[in-house]
Amino acid sequence: MMETRPLIVDRFEGGFAVCEQEDGSMVDVDMKLLPKGTKEGDVLRVDNGVYTIDTDATLERTKRIRQLMGELWED
């Protein structure tokens, strides 16, 4: 088993999912390798070339950031 590092889908461009790595750098992943229905903001795990969506981590980050937005938005 290889060590897996999370990737976050930033956006989709020309057949690639542009993903953010843990160090903040960006990497292009062929969209064909991703599970159907992968969305912007999904946290991905990779195990031996197989990508899965980490729904718990996605939900956790979504909640955390929504809360921060609530603190900062004027309306």
Add this chain to the structure above:
Amino acid sequence: MRRRSIIIIVLLLLALVTSVGCSTGTNVPPKVDAPEVITPVQEKPEVITPVQEKPEVITPVQEKPVSTSPLRVDFLDVGQGDSILIHTPNSSWVLIDAGPGSYATTVVAYLKARGVKTLAAIICTHPHEDHIGGMPAVIKAFGVKSVYMPKASTTTKAFENLLLAIKAKGLTIKTAAAGISIPIDPSATMRFLAPLHSSYSDLNDYSAVLKVTHGIVSFLFMGDASTSVENDIVSKNSDIKADVLKVGHHGSATSSGSAFLKAVHPTYAVIEVGKGNSYGHPTAAALSRLKAAGATVYRTDLDGSIVFTTNGKTLTVNKKPSAPPAPAVVVPPVPVVVTPKPQPNTSDTVYITRTGAKYHRLGCRYLSKSCIPISRSAAIAQGYTPCSVCKP
């Protein structure tokens, strides 16, 4: 008798006074008639001061700092991403997007070279890394008065870092939405034309679209809005004509629709795009539609940073701005940080297997059991190393 002599004296005095009055009176008429008679001087009422013999010379000098200072728009070359710096006639600075994180140093250096100390407003068009990645560094390096963003959410660290930088500075966020104006400079109106709805399926479509007008010259900044948003903007606005269009989404095929371009009718179109990017930007489709619309196209991948200056009547373009030194020159001490993300040889496809830890060229003997295509950069990112046999 005595009374009569007094009357005579009085009459004599009166005669004297009137004669004196008459003698001075010859000087008086010019004063009274002045406005009509001295026609050439009439144009400038202040010209009463006799020393100012040439009012024409004084006029331009007086007006410059007041209202005719130009509006300047810099499209920064930030590789595959957007960043636009606006300097308004009353000397306010506005920044639309700050490029990807890998160009943060470039953007900060460029702004410093332009003399920016405080940004009256920053606009994050939408929360994609190629637009907001450099913004936390900008917020840290400069004073910021107001922040405009569409109410759109994502989970990336880039977005979280942006929010944390805003929070650390004690700032709050104003919603960028159609109809909202940025009240910074009365001679440069700034109005958002989008987003028009509160929910979209694609983050690009949340793009804060801004129209900036100075005199009769206007700019339209599209963010990454797609054709459906463009059509929505056309249907909800009577006049979206603009002299300069910041082309939507780096010239992707899903933006810059013909109907929209016809309505905007831009003289100039600027595409912010990275050299050798992996996404095919700008697309031939978008370029041909821009050409058909009669626009002169400038591209940051070919032209570098592009600067427009307008006095409200005429527009000048400078592809190689002399005022700020090229950002690449400013930055050399840390070239590593500036390395653009899309590197040609990291985006090509290599192949991995279900169980191995190596990546391979297609046809390598180790690919006999399984053969999974993956981009080289993704394989490296996930810890795969190159096969020593096929040397991919």
